[in-house]
Amino acid sequence: MTISRDLDNETSEYQDNAKTSFENELILNWYPKRILNRIEKEKSILELGIGHGYTPLWFDEASSRHVVIDGSRVVIDQFKKKYPEYGGEIVFSYFEEFETKEVFDYIVMGFVLEHVDDPQIVLQRYKEYLKPDGKVYITVPNGKSLNRRLGLAMGMIDDIYSLNQNDLAQGHRRQYCLDTIQADIEASGLKVTHIEGIYLKPFPLHILQNIESPEQNFRALMEVGIEYPELCVALLLEAKTK
DSSP: OOOOOOGGGGOGGGSTTOTTHHHHHHHHTTHHHHHHTTSOSSOEEEEEOOTTSSHHHHHHHHOSEEEEEESOHHHHHHHHHHOTTOOSEEEEOOTTTOOOSOOEEEEEEETOTTTSSOHHHHHHHHHTTEEEEEEEEEEEEBTTOHHHHHHHHTTSOSSTTOOOHHHHHTTOOOOBOHHHHHHHHHHTTEEEEEEEEEOOOOSOHHHHTTSSSHHHHHHHHHHHHTTOGGGSSEEEEEEEEO
């Protein structure tokens, strides 16, 4: 399959000074811990995407073998320069073109499916790289989060599934919600076995950062959000083969 997109042109929000960097750091250092709480240590992990560079460090430390795939040379070079101690394997490839004879205990698709042209191609392809008793962990932004629902009611967005400027800058192709991501996963031949929310956000970031005890507040918003996925900024789902 030939991919015409140049992912190096979609890296502006993956720099340390990006507008979304604070919340990215918050979320991307949270969900790996939630996944690691559910898996056996010292197993093999295949991860799709380096992203902002936080998650590969978490998964490499906890696994016997960690392979991460990324289709941007800029992102790979940036990661290698910033984290020369990283001990896993980095493969330069588009997700849709990656091939291997290896199978893995766990596959992590962290904020991937909102980027790709056809999520079914990715889900079905990587299902083949999963051990029979393995699990896939998927995170996606939630278009029906509380903050977006409020934005819709206030007239700040015209449709709950619309893409904003930050979405476009990051190369997002779609907004998911709990129903649509579950439908995509099930359609690929996987079965959802666990769902939780990531980051319940009742107010804009600048307000949350200026409330007394912001560190405790953000911790509480992450903890409470686990049980309210339909209202959270992002969704975490675990799946296995049917």
